[in-house]
Amino acid sequence: MSGRRFSAVVDLPVTSEVAFRYLCDPRNRPEWQSSLVSVDAPADVEPHLGQAWRETTAVGVRPHMETIELTPFRVWTERGSWRGVSATLALHFTDRAAGCRVRAEGEVTGRGVWVVASTAAGLLAGKAIAADLRKAGRILASRAKQ
Structure with a gap:
């Protein structure tokens, strides 16, 4: 198995609570994540x-996703897998004077022909998540503003 780690840091103009609530809800993902077409998660x-859900990406990949860490307004981590590829993504939230900082860290691993x-x-x-x-x-x- 071979893996590739990635990271990104982005400052957002909202509090950690607002950013966390929005970013950790899979139903919001197609609105802000450019690679997604849809998310299959219960609406209620x-x-x-x-929590588990399935995503459909623009290139037709349909990974099974799961929330594996959830500390409100501080850390949210997901794990996804599709065929021979698996990935983790952790978002760390820190309040700042003008909003919050989100630090994304993750790793994509593959086995066999999926390396x-x-x-x-x-x-x-890293660039995509940023x-x-x-x-x-x-x-x-x-x-x-509304």
Whole structure:
């Protein structure tokens, strides 16, 4: 098995509580995560430890996802798997004077023929998650103005 770690840090113009509530809810993901087309998660279930859902990506990958860590307004971690690829993503939230800082850390691993795909995904992941988090910040800032 081979893995590729990634990270990103983004400052958002909202509190940790606001950012956490939005980012850890899988139902919001297609709105801010550029690689997603849809999320299959129950509409009436609040985010919780052990929550599972399935995503459909723009390239047709359909990973099974699960929340594996949830400390309100501080840390949220997910794990996903699809065929020979698995990934983890942890979001760490810290309040700041003008909003909050979100530190994303993760790893994409692959086995067998999936090593090349997982390495490529890991190389792109840091920049992609940073761009997606900035988009989430713009969405949340525009809602705060309403």
